[in-house]
Amino acid sequence: MARARVHNFHVSLDGYGAGETITLEKPIGEAQGLFAPFDGRFIDGLGGVDAPITLDRALTTTWSQGIGAEIMGRGKFGPQTGAWTDDEWRGWWGDEPPFRTPVVVLTHHRRDPLHFDNGTSFHFLDATPVEALARAVELAGGRDVRIGGGPTTIRQFLAADLVDFLHLVTVPLTLGAGVSLWEGLAGVEDRFTVESVTSPSGLTHQFWNRVTSG
Amino acid sequence: MARARVHNFHVSLDGYGAGETITLEKPIGEAQGLFAPFDGRFIDGLGGVDAPITLDRALTTTWSQGIGAEIMGRGKFGPQTGAWTDDEWRGWWGDEPPFRTPVVVLTHHRRDPLHFDNGTSFHFLDATPVEALARAVELAGGRDVRIGGGPTTIRQFLAADLVDFLHLVTVPLTLGAGVSLWEGLAGVEDRFTVESVTSPSGLTHQFWNRVTSG
């Protein structure tokens, strides 16, 4: 059974996973500090990255393992809102999006799929979390599905009890405002076993595994 | 530059990495407890393993990332000592050794190489650590080299200052006897930065990164 997994999801001490307003200049809104400690070069593994292998970096490498598709919200894909007027926009990542798999982009506004040479494709979909997951499982060809964020998207999948695994990274900073990860989710932890460990850098890594019923 | 990396090396509280005597029935001598917490299914990554993703398991997956060859001692390869009389012995692992790369097996006794369909091959070599590493780098084709153990082998490479990275797992048990990892290595930590983190399971994971001089 394909699992739905969240990896490297960064959250502030006050529970925010993004700034309130995303612009071209500020892809994560007023929340840049959240990603300051994140070295994304490690998402493809330890090979070829000439930097010390720390706990934080070792854990980053779990992101792509056994993943066959991602689901993201439109806010992670770009700063636009409303109907798509700018068809030139192909995401933040240029010609080499790091995903290398099909990606379902949740949006209420229709748009044709985009394909890249490195195996990444974006499929725009207006759907409930259950429907979106079914589509992503289909695209993943037997592998797992990563729920990629932002917080609005993760929150919906947690609320619908569709997340099997969540790797949460708490960054020791307070933002005061932004998009909450936890709103409406009181008691969500009851459905999971949770391991916590604090890294020498000050980040807290949590591993949430859904308690399988039956 | 290819790095020499040690992964998932388990050691007891009193510093042993194997039992004193290896037999066919006891591949790790009187030290079985050392590997009790180790779920080796994760060495190839999180994909396809239907079990909770814990900190311990996530870290296990770094074992194969970017590795192009391994160096092991003859004691890891099998229980035999002295000249090779049993050419039927092809290692503990049957037809599917987990390495899937060339492996240099250090031994004072000559033997022809062995090849497996899954990409694993064993190359028997009587050599100093420097020479063995040069050979493994050649076989690794630009990727990193894993120093795979046992303790006698790791100790030689640490003594020769050839280890770039060491992921050490301290298991909370005492063995009282066995093959020491640390003998003759007083002060070895001065050549590394060391991060330590204790997992909820009670294992302590350490990440040793060699301080690069100059």
Ligand SMILES: NC(=O)c1ccc[n+]([C@@H]2O[C@H](COP(=O)([O-])OP(=O)(O)OC[C@H]3O[C@@H](n4cnc5c(N)ncnc54)[C@H](OP(=O)(O)O)[C@@H]3O)[C@@H](O)[C@H]2O)c1
């Ligand atoms: N903290 C982290 O680790 C992390 C990880 C990933 C991303 N981020 C950041 O998170 C931010 C984006 O997050 P966000 O929470 O603002 O937005 P988001 O979750 O990326 O996207 C939300 C938008 O997606 C569309 N959408 C969501 N669910 C839908 C559904 N079921 N059906 C149809 N459309 C749906 C809606 O857009 P429309 O109605 O306009 O179509 C909605 O406004 C970015 O700044 C990104 O950098 C942070």
Ligand SMILES: NC(=O)c1ccc[n+]([C@@H]2O[C@H](COP(=O)([O-])OP(=O)(O)OC[C@H]3O[C@@H](n4cnc5c(N)ncnc54)[C@H](OP(=O)(O)O)[C@@H]3O)[C@@H](O)[C@H]2O)c1
């Ligand atoms: N704790 C862990 O995480 C871990 C990891 C891997 C393995 N192990 C365990 O460790 C045990 C084996 O370790 P060990 O320390 O006893 O032995 P080892 O390091 O595997 O092998 C030592 C033997 O290899 C040969 N050798 C080593 N260096 C050499 C050199 N420079 N040139 C030529 N030959 C050389 C010698 O054999 P000859 O002179 O007979 O040829 C020597 O006796 C096994 O029980 C294995 O299961 C534990």
